[in-house]
Amino acid sequence: MDPDDDLPPPDAAAALQLIRDQRGATARQLQPDARLLYWPWGVAWLVGFGLFFLRFSPDGRGLLRLPDWLPLTALFVLLVAAAAIQAVTGKRAYGQVTGDSSRRGRWYGCAWVLGSLSVFAVLGRVVDHLPYDQAALLWSATAVGLTGALQMAGGAIWLDRDLFRLGVWISVTNVIGTFAGPGWHALVLAVAGSGGILAAGAISWRRQRHPQ
């Protein structure tokens, strides 16, 4: 044992500073980096829904000549990548901690996986009977609706204001986009949806670096 570290702190101010520094450093290291949690989703929405809008623009026009399969494939691959980045980041931060925090995280992850599965199972059976533009709208509006609801639920679980507000924003933009119709929905999500996610990541990251 290092004999020096068994000594008391030099004075009360040093003791208080040591407490603050240590608690701050621990909290920071056990918190996943907000940029890695939010920004990959923002990029996925920006690129994926952006391509959707360009290929399947409103009123059946195509602003850009792209293969039909490209937008959906790009969106799916980017969403899976974002989920993987989130899982790895979360595991690195919470992986060595057990108890209520990790249980919350695990159950929340389960809600995402099972919620998505049940929604996609239902939609998969229905969309074949719809014209392509309506089917695309149904897919994306339902998936985004689920996302907004789960983000609000996440905000409630962790009392995380940024996540809750993002859920509200995503839900509102989803409703606006859905009323605007096929094509426009993708544009609203690519701009306002991804913008909201990127902004929430930046705000949350700033809060992590400068806690009140």
Place this chain on the structure above:
Amino acid sequence: MTELDPVIHAQARLRVVASLSALGDSDRITFPRLQELLAMTAGNLSVHLRKLEDAGYVEISKTHRGRTPTTLIRLSRRGRLAFEEYTEAIRALLDPTSSKEQS
């Protein structure tokens, strides 16, 4: 001058307790992760954890994660209380008039 808890009033153990206090009430952290957070050697951390355990301030449990044996550490209720009292006493030393309001 207020009598400060001698178990916590040592730099290394104060760091250990402050770090554990930043976890949730029922959360436990693995030994290697705590060691990493504190940048202490395994031997040094063990010595201090034993002293804190003897005082009833931390709970150390041995378990298995898959096939790997794991040591998990958490601040006990008593340890959390002792840390709060210590922090309060330090604040009172620094500013005897406003310590009550800050707590």
